[in-house]
């Protein structure tokens with residue numbers, strides 16, 4: 001996602017600044033942005049570990065407590081039970 005942002009910034013810079021001068025500025029912006037994004041991602045991970053990414057990642061699986069079906073939905077697709085346990 002941030003690649004699009006940095007691409008837009010570099011495009012804007014290349015419009016404002018003539019080409020030979022814009023190149024080092026664009027590279028600098030790219031480096032700064034990647035540093036900023038890495039810092040933010042690390043802070044996010046350090047603060048609220050899996051709870052933030054757990055919803056999207058497939059590393060955590062849920063198993064229905066009544067029939068044992070593996071699913072990631074609110075209710076079991078097989079028996080409709082909302083009771084589930086976390087498994088790996």
Ligand SMILES: [Zn+2]
Pocket residue numbers: 064065066067068069076077078079080081
């Ligand atoms: Zn079930």
